[in-house]
Amino acid sequence: MVCEHQIKTMKIGLVTYTPEKVEGYHLHVYYSKWADGQAFPAAKDMQNDITVFCDAKSIRDDPGIVAVSKAGAALRKNRHFNLPFDYVCPTHPGYRTKVLEYIETVSKQSILGVTLNLYHFPDQEFCTCPRCTELHRKSGLDWTAWRSQTITKFLEEAKAKVKGTFAVEIYPDPVLAKERFGIDLDAISELVDYFHVPLSSRDYLTNYWVDLLARDFVAVLKKPVVVELSAEMPTDEKLDALLKTVAYISRHKIEEVLLLVHNSENARDVCRFAIQNNAFRDWLKKYDFPEMSRIIEEWAKIY
Numbered sequence: 599m600v601c602e603h604q605i606k607t608m609k610i611g612l613v614t615y616t617p618e619k620v621e622g623y624h625l626h627v628y629y630s631k632w633a634d635g636q637a638f639p640a641a642k643d644m645q646n647d648i649t650v651f652c653d654a655k656s657i658r659d660d661p662g663i664v665a666v667s668k669a670g671a672a673l674r675k676n677r678h679f680n681l682p683f684d685y686v687c688p689t690h691p692g693y694r695t696k697v698l699e700y701i702e703t704v705s706k707q708s709i710l711g712v713t714l715n716l717y718h719f720p721d722q723e724f725c726t727c728p729r730c731t732e733l734h735r736k737s738g739l740d741w742t743a744w745r746s747q748t749i750t751k752f753l754e755e756a757k758a759k760v761k762g763t764f765a766v767e768i769y770p771d772p773v774l775a776k777e778r779f780g781i782d783l784d785a786i787s788e789l790v791d792y793f794h795v796p797l798s799s800r801d802y803l804t805n806y807w808v809d810l811l812a813r814d815f816v817a818v819l820k821k822p823v824v825v826e827l828s829a830e831m832p833t834d835e836k837l838d839a840l841l842k843t844v845a846y847i848s849r850h851k852i853e854e855v856l857l858l859v860h861n862s863e864n865a866r867d868v869c870r871f872a873i874q875n876n877a878f879r880d881w882l883k884k885y886d887f888p889e890m891s892r893i894i895e896e897w898a899k900i901y
């Protein structure tokens with residue numbers, strides 16, 4: 599059952615809202631700018647994750663910056679679309695300057711690097727504001743080519759501000775990323791050190807889709823792949839399902855699994871739960887998950 603691409607050591611890291619390292623975890627990714635518009639000082643020695651074009655606060659302050667389409671604005675309340683956040687138009691010059699300045703400020707601190715998320719168009723129908731319409735017309739390119747070039751060029755500009763590791767999150771669509779969101783996976787792979795793929799869920803009691811998408815992204819992306827799973831789990835049953843999901847994807851060629859936690863105590867609870875869960879540890883041995891067993895043995899030395 600061992601996948602031929604399996605790498606020798608998979609690591610486990612964290613995505614966290616607190617700028618604090620937790621023993622037993624490797625890469626620490628700190629959310630320094632959120633989709634609601636809040637922005638925080640950089641977290642030292644950590645990967646700082648910055649939300650780019652989703653900024654509810656900036657849109658409230660200046661509604662004219664929102665991305666638009668024939669079916670209305672890119673806002674959660676517009677039910678013509680199924681949008682998880684409110685999106686700024688990616689060509690708005692004032693907003694771009696503001697977010698690039700923030701990226702530069704964060705990069706001046708002694709950080710590990712920067713990860714960008716939500717740096718793309720909200721969907722295929724966006725953006726048809728007069729500025730985007732004119733830029734598209736002048737480019738002479740078709741709609742998909744112009745939109746993906748716009749996003750790739752923004753990432754080039756952002757990368758120039760960043761010292762250290764440069765990564766992007768990938769909206770979890772390996773098939774229509776370019777057509778829908780302007781995410782050109784091949785062009786972006788030239789720019790990044792690794793791809794961060796969030797496969798978030800309230801629980802992983804049904805988990806085949808995580809295994810499936812993790813394999814798809816490993817097959818499609820031309821740089822190392824890091825997968826993020828949600829670990830804000832209130833029940834033993836859900837934690838057990840999460841850890842089994844991590845075990846399954848440890849069979850693919852993934853650099854690291856990142857667990858999204860509320861705080862450091864949440865991260866330590868995951869370690870303690872795994873160590874004390876003898877049925878799970880027996881299950882790992884019975885079905886041959888050596889990487890996951892090794893990780894839990896290392897946690898057991900700490901907790």
Ligand SMILES: [Zn+2]
Nearest residue numbers: 687725727730
């Ligand atoms: Zn626009």
